[in-house]
Amino acid sequence: MDALENLLADLVRIDSVNPDLVPGGAGEAAVAAFVADWLQGVGIDAQLEDVRPGRPNVVARLRGSGGGRTLMLNGHLDTVGVVGMDSPHSPRVAGGRMYGRGAYDMKCGLAAAMLALVAIRERSTPLRGDVLFTAVIDEENAGLGTRAIAERYTADGALIAEPTELSLIVAHRGFAWHEIETHGVAAHGSLPEEGVDAIAHMGRVLVAFEGLQRVLASRPAHPLLRTGSLHAGLIRGGQELTSYPASCVLGLERRTLPGETLEVIEAEYRGILERLATDDPAFSATLRPLLACSPMETDPQGPLATAVRAAAAATLGQEPETAGAPFWTDGATLAEVGIPAVLFGPGGAGAHAFEEWVDLESVRQCVAIYARVIDGFCA
């Protein structure tokens, strides 16, 4: 095994299952301590910063000589759970792949970023800008680690080392969660003149929102993200079979495009509920916001995307694909505070699945690419 395989194997060996995702999960403390010690061992000053008790981010900075741009290299320390996996924390190498929980999502990206820092630090000519390395907790659940970084640090751009199959990801959709409650009148099931059926009224809401989903699908597509979408995720209502239900609650998830703000979305939702109330004075519903996270859209011709494209082309011999991702990432948290973010990382498969592996050659390529991005962006 070479230095890269050893480092990645060491990271996979340390259980860092997100404890908010899986009760009793090991958490990030041990892997964070390992990353900080490893960096100290190669002469890079690294700090542990508790985000939650016993759940620290790792932050390290390579200082430039001044006058250049600062690049943040970001990756997450936590993994999803391991139920159903065979020896998830015993990394094994076969056929150019490393198998194990986190090998792909995303200890490979962390290892590549750490080795790129070493390559930059060992050079005689210093950079002008700084490199800020942030290894964060809790990306797989609520994104608390990157939120803490966004509050305390700034940079001119952030490269998130998530696995992207060596594609440059410059955009992804956001999401907004809402609850709608229909209000009925509880009554004995034998008294239709007294009862108002909140569940039946929710049926009208479901039909109307299915219509809105068709409208969203027919709107002009974003060049990288296609269209926004909407689905009913959860529903509950009623007390027992023999009564008219007083309440029915629907949980809705909307996947949002850039420009689809919470105000825009809630105006659409309220419009639907008001129309239903106009059609039937007995209809009554309440809209409640739960959580919303914005989309990410970084200029594909801006300095960061350009630096990544050039670095990847120099290493791989051809320009990487520039694309959007279907899922939400920590990049949006950084974009919200004015740090343009992109994702670029190794290839593999099995994120969140029973069998997870990373292509080791692509991780090696990422070490070279990240070092070239730092050179190009911070020079």
Ligand SMILES: [Zn+2]
């Ligand atoms: Zn990930």
